[in-house]
């Protein structure tokens with residue numbers, strides 16, 4: 001943990017920014033690169049390639065062109081007049097649900113696939129929980145003519161069978177992970193193991209702001225586009241900043257993208273919403289897992305606990321290092337919501353606005369609904385990270401058993 005940077009004690013929360021991590025990948029005391037020697041080298045190569053690519057106008061132009069022509073950016077900002085009136089506040093949605101493949105995941109995947117191609121790699125490896133990141137990665141692999149292997153906990157392959165078939169349609173190989181609890185945490189371990197065994201031709205396309213440096217920083221950078229758009233759209237619509245920016249938090253990539261667009265405005269409250277059964281910041285302690293130091297839910301023996309959430313996409317027992325840092329510094333707040341509140345919010349947005357949200361995104365809506373009294377008269381922007389098509393049958397089983 002050499003080179004660890006400690007937060008100066010006199011720094012006020014509102015002066016905290018989302019700048020680059022330290023040279024060895026720390027945000028305050030969180031982050032780093034806790035992996036074996038072969039992966040240290042692989043991560044260093046990615047870091048070098050990413051720094052060069054991000055400084056290269058042609059790379060950025062190609063990234064923006066694909067996000068525009070292929071993924072459908074910019075995503076709109078939608079004002080929810082009906083639900084806003086019900087709640088007594090002004091509610092704006094950043095519509096990442098309208099992106100190709102149905103969520104914000106594509107922003108990161110297009111960036112990493114372009115980087116992998118630039119590095120001469122011909123194969124993408126990914127982990128997935130609900131399947132959204134696997135589908136996005138399989139999509140980019142198809143577009144770029146690359147091979148693709150997706151690791152998915154066996155439990156999740158059964159819960160999300162349709163997404164498994166979708167990835168296979170796109171040409172990917174889906175490998176069910178039988179170790180541990182057979183969910184996302186185990187899929188990350190297997191994907192890392194697979195990557196070590198074929199470093200020559202493969203890139204590990206990590207799906208959130210987690211893992212060893214440079215992934216948390218690189219993934220946030222690829223997601224910053226949604227926050228930058230949201231900032232400009234708020235300026236256009238409101239002529240000023242919103243009071244609150246809200247996003248759900250699994251690993252934390254959609255929240256990091258949104259927060260990056262507003263963090264320089266100290267008057268904007270940044271709120272991350274965690275599932276009560278996977279509240280890494282609310283219930284976790286700093287630990288080193290999956291190559292990074294960050295908040296993780298653990299038992300007394302230091303074993304990482306299983307996250308339990310209605311949404312497979314938030315079923316991760318940890319949270320990325322930059323969120324761990326923002327939480328400690330007091331710049332962002334993180335609150336839990338229960339599965340019941342989420343199912344209510346899922347139905348509420350569908351009925352009042354004609355928008356069926358992903359269960360993940362319904363967490364952010366649920367927090368706004370729950371805190372409407374406190375937020376009365378304020379302008380709240382919610383990142384609608386994904387669309388709910390994938391969750392409709394799950395909710396039907398809950399409501400019409």
Ligand SMILES: *Cc1c(COP(=O)(O)O)cnc(C)c1O
Nearest residue numbers: 208250251252253254360385386
């Ligand atoms: C994957 C996913 C999430 C959770 O991931 P983050 O990295 O926390 O953004 C949230 N919403 C949707 C729709 C997802 O697919």
